[in-house]
Amino acid sequence: MPQIRPISDLRNNFTEISRIVHEGKEPVFLTKNGYGDMVVMSIEQYEAFRTAKHIDSALLEAQQQADSDPTRLEFDKVSVSLRERLTEKMGQTNA
Known part of the structure; x- marks a missing residue:
């Protein structure tokens, strides 16, 4: 199931997002004002x-x-x- 998080989590919960993309081997989708804005993934991904x-x-x-x-x-x-x-x-x- 895709991880969808507000973009503020990138600043406030960076360690958690890093853990998710590395351990879960799935990208995290970040939203801004309720709309998709960017995707964070590991280098391996x-x-x-x-x-x-x-x-x-x-x-x-x-x-x-x-x-x-x-x-x-x-x-x-x-x-x-x-x-x-x-x-x-x-x-x-x-x-």
Whole structure:
């Protein structure tokens, strides 16, 4: 259940809000004059949010590219090609 607190709690109960976002691993929504104003979250939550957003963006871009290009490749051929390239690259770094 989301935590919704008045923005004054950020000043008056900072330690409690910090504990909530870290222990509960959920953001706290702050209101000002009864309306949503901001969200407080831990750095870990923020990084997870950014990662998920980046993945969603990359998937959307890949889907758009796939929709605009009718070319389809067979998994086995792509897998063999990638394996060969990786083996070649590994051979170059060991030399």
